[in-house]
Amino acid sequence: MRELKLKFNGQTRSFREDGTVAVIVNGTPVVKGKWRATPQSNQSKDNSIRYQIDNAEQPPVPVKYSFNDFNQLVAMIPAAVNGGVDSEPCVWLGKIIIDDGHDLVYSLLTGPTTPANQQITIFGDLHFDGTAADLVIDLAGGGRAVIKGEKGSKKISQLTIGQSDVPDFDAKDLLRFHARTQNDFPGLPARFPNRADIAFTGKWDIDPNKSGIVFLSKIAGTPSQPTIAIGFAGQFKAVTAGFAYIVNNGSPQIAFTVDGSHQWSSADASFKVSVGFSNQVFLANFSGKIKSPNTTGPQFSLAGDLTIKHEQGKTTDFALNLEGQYEFDANKRLIFKANVSSVNNELNYDLMLEGKFVFRAGKLNFQAKLSKAGPKPSTAILLAFEGNRADLQTKLALVLNITEDEVDFDFEFQLKMQFKGGVLIKDKQPKLLVA
Numbered sequence: 001m002r003e004l005k006l007k008f009n010g011q012t013r014s015f016r017e018d019g020t021v022a023v024i025v026n027g028t029p030v031v032k033g034k035w036r037a038t039p040q041s042n043q044s045k046d047n048s049i050r051y052q053i054d055n056a057e058q059p060p061v062p063v064k065y066s067f068n069d070f071n072q073l074v075a076m077i078p079a080a081v082n083g084g085v086d087s088e089p090c091v092w093l094g095k096i097i098i099d100d101g102h103d104l105v106y107s108l109l110t111g112p113t114t115p116a117n118q119q120i121t122i123f124g125d126l127h128f129d130g131t132a133a134d135l136v137i138d139l140a141g142g143g144r145a146v147i148k149g150e151k152g153s154k155k156i157s158q159l160t161i162g163q164s165d166v167p168d169f170d171a172k173d174l175l176r177f178h179a180r181t182q183n184d185f186p187g188l189p190a191r192f193p194n195r196a197d198i199a200f201t202g203k204w205d206i207d208p209n210k211s212g213i214v215f216l217s218k219i220a221g222t223p224s225q226p227t228i229a230i231g232f233a234g235q236f237k238a239v240t241a242g243f244a245y246i247v248n249n250g251s252p253q254i255a256f257t258v259d260g261s262h263q264w265s266s267a268d269a270s271f272k273v274s275v276g277f278s279n280q281v282f283l284a285n286f287s288g289k290i291k292s293p294n295t296t297g298p299q300f301s302l303a304g305d306l307t308i309k310h311e312q313g314k315t316t317d318f319a320l321n322l323e324g325q326y327e328f329d330a331n332k333r334l335i336f337k338a339n340v341s342s343v344n345n346e347l348n349y350d351l352m353l354e355g356k357f358v359f360r361a362g363k364l365n366f367q368a369k370l371s372k373a374g375p376k377p378s379t380a381i382l383l384a385f386e387g388n389r390a391d392l393q394t395k396l397a398l399v400l401n402i403t404e405d406e407v408d409f410d411f412e413f414q415l416k417m418q419f420k421g422g423v424l425i426k427d428k429q430p431k432l433l434v435a
Contacts, residue, residue, distance in 0.1 A: 127231035203278030362386030
């Protein structure tokens with residue numbers, strides 16, 4: 001029987017896997033009480049064992065926890081409460097779960113599916129390491145424990161990111177972590193796997209204190225339950241589909257992507273940035289450029305930095321790399337779309353960019369307004385040029401709402417385009433526009 005031994009006042013006391021406490025008397029273990037590693041409602045949430053001897057409560061015993069290479073929980077009693085010497089580590093057979101209060105729980109087992117009717121609750125703050133492959137617990141009282149997650153073919157996390165179907169307040173996102181505890185039960189092949197699928201329902205948020213993205217998880221249907229914040233040690237980058245979590249295993253790789261969008265808000269003169277299915281929205285300043293290839297194709301990219309604005313003057317910066325294409329719709333309006341591929345369909349959203357058309361020296365450009373300062377030449381996309389007169393003629397006709405045979409190339413003009421009340425409009429067209 002597995003047991004964790006405590007030296008107390010010259011006596012050896014054993015916390016056994018069946019939940020009993022045995023005291024060594026004349027070399028023989030004698031059961032004297034029971035122990036638990038989950039505090040009751042009126043007790044502090046610390047990593048201690050509480051127990052009784054002959055129905056009398058004993059002083060709590062602090063325990064240091066860790067996980068070995070097989071994701072088995074290892075317990076050790078520190079020297080300060082163990083007669084001046086650290087106890088022998090005890091490797092518990094069991095499996096990892098998350099209880100109803102979002103606490104990390106290790107359920108002891110005596111066989112692959114046989115519970116020992118004893119659980120150990122490990123208290124601390126949760127976050128993922130820089131590869132998002134391992135779940136780290138910064139333990140209450142000091143120290144840390146690391147649960148090794150299942151790795152994909154590229155040795156990065158197999159975290160599942162998606163939409164939650166659990167009815168909840170405003171939490172529509174799902175975060176699922178995959179891990180295995182491998183136990184060596186007597187009489188069975190070595191390292192029998194007990195899988196742990198740890199699921200959190202909540203919403204993604206941008207945390208100004210951690211300068212990154214966190215997952216805020218709360219128990220469904222219990223608004224009074226405290227929210228836990230799960231952080232990430234790696235780097236998030238703003239991309240077309242939302243926010244990509246970048247890891248570096250020799251070369252940068254995307255571990256997962258949090259759904260979201262980046263749309264220009266004319267009313268705020270800022271980008272509206274949404275994060276996750278819970279539709280957390282933030283305002284952000286953008287500094288950078290629009291880039292378009294030297295072709296006649298409609299592709300473009302936004303490259304630069306997003307600065308998310310928070311209360312009390314705090315900000316969070318993300319590198320932005322957004323790709324898309326432009327088109328003129330049936331109403332002859334210029335639309336900029338972000339091309340977001342997904343498993344089942346193509347999720348294209350309008351970036352809501354505004355700015356001005358500039359026709360000069362035989363070139364038609366659109367200068368986007370990407371800051372409060374207004375459109376700049378550095379934020380221009382070349383729509384058409386005189387080297388391709390047929391395309392230039394078509395684009396000018398669309399911009400000016402005229403027929404192609406009315407187009408005259410011997411003039412210059414500027415024409416603003418903006419959103420008002422969510423509707424895209426253009427200024428009145430110049431007077432001297434046609435031949």
